[in-house]
Amino acid sequence: MTYNLETAEHPEKLRRVAIDPVSRVEGHGKVTILLDDQNKVHQVRLHIVEFRGFEKFIQGRPYWEVPVMVQRLCGICPVSHHLAASKALDVIVGAKRLTPAAEKLRRLMHYGQMLQSHALHFFHLCSPDLLFGFDSDITKRNIVGVAAAHPEIAKRGVLLRKFGQEVIRVTAGKRVHGTGAVPGGMNKSLTIAERDELLKDIYHIVSWSRDAVHLIQKVHIQDPGLYNSFGIFRSNFMSIVGHNGDLDFYHGTLRARDDNGKLIFDDVDYQQYDKYIEEEVRPWSYMKFPFFKSLGREHGWYKVGPLARVQNCDQISTPFAEHERKEFVDYAGGSPMHAPLAYHWTRMIEMLHAAEVIKDLLHDDDLLSDDLMVEGERKMEGVGVIEAPRGTLFHHYRVDENDLITMANLIVSTTNNNQAMNEAVRHVARRYLHGREVTEGLLNHIEVAIRAFDPCLSCATHALGKMPLAVELVDPEGNVVHSLSRS
Amino acid sequence: MSQTFIIDGKTVPFEEGQTIIQAATKAGVFIPHLCYHPDFKPHGSCKLCTVKVNGRQTASCTMRAMAGMVVESDTEEINAERRALTQMLFVEGNHFCPSCEQSGNCQLQATAYHLGMMSPHYDHFFPNRPVDASHPEVLLDFNRCILCSLCVRASRDVDGKNVFALSGRGITTHLIVNAKSGQLADTNFTLDDKAAHVCPVGVILRKRKGFAVPIGERTYDKQPISGTVDAVTEGH
Numbered sequence: 001m002t003y004n005l006e007t008a009e010h011p012e013k014l015r016r017v018a019i020d021p022v023s024r025v026e027g028h029g030k031v032t033i034l035l036d037d038q039n040k041v042h043q044v045r046l047h048i049v050e051f052r053g054f055e056k057f058i059q060g061r062p063y064w065e066v067p068v069m070v071q072r073l074c075g076i077c078p079v080s081h082h083l084a085a086s087k088a089l090d091v092i093v094g095a096k097r098l099t100p101a102a103e104k105l106r107r108l109m110h111y112g113q114m115l116q117s118h119a120l121h122f123f124h125l126c127s128p129d130l131l132f133g134f135d136s137d138i139t140k141r142n143i144v145g146v147a148a149a150h151p152e153i154a155k156r157g158v159l160l161r162k163f164g165q166e167v168i169r170v171t172a173g174k175r176v177h178g179t180g181a182v183p184g185g186m187n188k189s190l191t192i193a194e195r196d197e198l199l200k201d202i203y204h205i206v207s208w209s210r211d212a213v214h215l216i217q218k219v220h221i222q223d224p225g226l227y228n229s230f231g232i233f234r235s236n237f238m239s240i241v242g243h244n245g246d247l248d249f250y251h252g253t254l255r256a257r258d259d260n261g262k263l264i265f266d267d268v269d270y271q272q273y274d275k276y277i278e279e280e281v282r283p284w285s286y287m288k289f290p291f292f293k294s295l296g297r298e299h300g301w302y303k304v305g306p307l308a309r310v311q312n313c314d315q316i317s318t319p320f321a322e323h324e325r326k327e328f329v330d331y332a333g334g335s336p337m338h339a340p341l342a343y344h345w346t347r348m349i350e351m352l353h354a355a356e357v358i359k360d361l362l363h364d365d366d367l368l369s370d371d372l373m374v375e376g377e378r379k380m381e382g383v384g385v386i387e388a389p390r391g392t393l394f395h396h397y398r399v400d401e402n403d404l405i406t407m408a409n410l411i412v413s414t415t416n417n418n419q420a421m422n423e424a425v426r427h428v429a430r431r432y433l434h435g436r437e438v439t440e441g442l443l444n445h446i447e448v449a450i451r452a453f454d455p456c457l458s459c460a461t462h463a464l465g466k467m468p469l470a471v472e473l474v475d476p477e478g479n480v481v482h483s484l485s486r487s
Numbered sequence: 488m489s490q491t492f493i494i495d496g497k498t499v500p501f502e503e504g505q506t507i508i509q510a511a512t513k514a515g516v517f518i519p520h521l522c523y524h525p526d527f528k529p530h531g532s533c534k535l536c537t538v539k540v541n542g543r544q545t546a547s548c549t550m551r552a553m554a555g556m557v558v559e560s561d562t563e564e565i566n567a568e569r570r571a572l573t574q575m576l577f578v579e580g581n582h583f584c585p586s587c588e589q590s591g592n593c594q595l596q597a598t599a600y601h602l603g604m605m606s607p608h609y610d611h612f613f614p615n616r617p618v619d620a621s622h623p624e625v626l627l628d629f630n631r632c633i634l635c636s637l638c639v640r641a642s643r644d645v646d647g648k649n650v651f652a653l654s655g656r657g658i659t660t661h662l663i664v665n666a667k668s669g670q671l672a673d674t675n676f677t678l679d680d681k682a683a684h685v686c687p688v689g690v691i692l693r694k695r696k697g698f699a700v701p702i703g704e705r706t707y708d709k710q711p712i713s714g715t716v717d718a719v720t721e722g723h
Contacts, residue, residue: 064697069586173702188701402620
């Protein structure tokens with residue numbers, strides 16, 4: 001756990017190669033690599049080049065507007081922000097426990113989103129690398145190429161995503177950026193017609209999700225030399241876990257483990273998250289670097305997302321996904337798997353779990369109930385945490401006595417993975433680029449490592465007014481002539 | 488037997504003293520409008536209801552119907568002017584429909600859709616207009632005010648309270664609250680006031696109820712504004 005390759009000693013003498021933008025990810029990011037005359041790698045950084053500002057501009061707005069406004073952070077998993085904000089505001093309106101109908105409807109919405117987002121990531125964004133090879137023909141290394149070579153796989157990817165989007169539509173009113181959740185509950189239940197429409201397809205969806213797990217499992221196992229070592233680094237990992245240690249995307253307590261799987265903390269009420277997690281800012285990135293306070297900056301960083309969740313939970317509550325989890329754990333050999341490419345395998349196990357949960361929920365008549373709202377004693381502060389497709393997502397708000405937001409802090413999934421992604425790309429740069437002629441195929445290796453984390457770079461750059469900015473004027477020899485900074 | 492006039496080729500009956508928009512609405516002919524409300528004296532300020540009467544432009548909410556008039560309303564030329572006016576209203580305030588709780592129930596948004604407004608076209612003013620959240624039951628979000636003065640008229644003429652007023656001139660005209668502090672909490676305004684229910688946009692809002700109506704069941708999800716002539720008559 002070091003910051004090796006983060007900052008070169010003499011950058012002025014080095015050649016700069018940039019991957020700008022990183023493709024097939026959400027949002028805009030770039031990677032800069034500094035190389036010497038022998039193509040030896042001296043510095044690798046994943047930069048986030050967007051600047052958003054949500055934490056600032058929701059200040060002064062009424063709290064009930066927030067779940068709808070903050071979801072605009074993202075177009076792929078807005079439901080995560082919608083629900084994390086709603087959960088934080090449930091605390092504010094004193095809704096300690098939602099009605100069964102409201103909680104199940106929110107869960108349905110969220111699991112629909114997990115399904116569509118995981119399908120999008122695996123089939124549309126990553127399958128070209130995994131099916132054709134990292135340095136295969138670039139003109140075919142995309143979803144259109146997959147559709148030509150493997151039409152059935154591409155078709156299933158599209159239909160899986162479409163189904164997830166339909167689940168979101170019937171619960172939130174729209175496929176993207178709906179309004180279903182409100183502080184204290186939900187604004188709509190399902191009609192019988194809406195439920196029956198989803199029931200028609202859910203068995204296919206579960207079956208196709210199982211096939212997707214088997215597809216990536218086969219790809220992984222066939223090439224252990226690559227899949228078990230590509231971009232590998234060891235780290236702590238964290239997620240929320242549900243009742244009895246179940247895998248749970250909607251609600252639970254915080255659990256963190258070290259790189260050997262030993263518990264660092266467990267059963268932590270996420271209202272207290274800021275006692276356990278701190279964020280560091282570094283001058284070269286708009287994205288913050290969170291770490292566990294107890295372990296400090298150098299050793300306390302961690303990863304989140306499917307690879308963390310599937311290995312952090314004790315079991316999965318649905319049978320097919322639990323079977324696949326056991327297969328994965330057996331393959332890992334009793335200790336945590338840290339290989340970034342194993343994210344894909346665990347992501348598909350999660351997609352299968354989401355499909356199974358949706359199937360079970362669709363057989364629950366609570367979804368048709370109109371008992372949707374509760375409220376209680378008004379509070380001034382609340383935290384909402386959810387497992388978004390990309391990992392643990394924190395929303396923290398303070399509200400004044402006039403119902404206006406006075407403070408917001410968001411730690412989004414991709415931010416949690418910031419150091420981890422940087423470590424992965426540095427490992428890949430060392431292993432594949434060091435001392436070699438740089439080609440497009442080799443640079444795609446860097447992108448493959450980033451994509452494994454399914455980063456959402458637009459979500460990760462939500463802050464404004466907190467990031468230190470540094471501007472340097474450099475002459476042609478690389479000497480810093482003038483610098484300005486704001487901290 | 489009532490008298491008639493012609494609007495867009497259709498013969499419309501009217502009674503003595505009725506304005507063009509009143510007679511047209513009764514006959515099921517929609518004329519876009521924002522500051523007009525059937526329960527209040529016309530204001531004639533938004534100019535969206537402008538029509539051509541015998542070739543000359545006039546506000547249909549203030550012009551009385553007369554026998555034999557030939558009125559043009561739903562024409563490309565007039566709608567282009569209405570669209571430009573609507574675009575100006577959007578850029579003068581801060582109208583962020585994606586996160587506005589009135590989205591789907593907002594007359595300005597619905598009118599923009601009706602007129603085929605695809606973009607704001609003009610540069611945004613981005614005015615700084617702080618919200619007034621002082622009242623326990625009602626939030627005032629001045630960002631969305633289009634100066635229709637319906638709340639002014641309702642509070643003065645129906646509620647007898649004079650809670651609201653338009654202050655300033657020209658481009659600096661703005662809505663104010665008649666209290667020394669300027670805060671709604673320091674007035675006798677209540678949620679039962681008529682003025683609490685006449686805002687055509689999202690300025691006067693009942694607190695803690697935003698987004699309670701799901702997408703699909705909001706006013707203009709069910710039918711476009713041109714089809715809600717009756718709803719408007721009942722006092723949107």
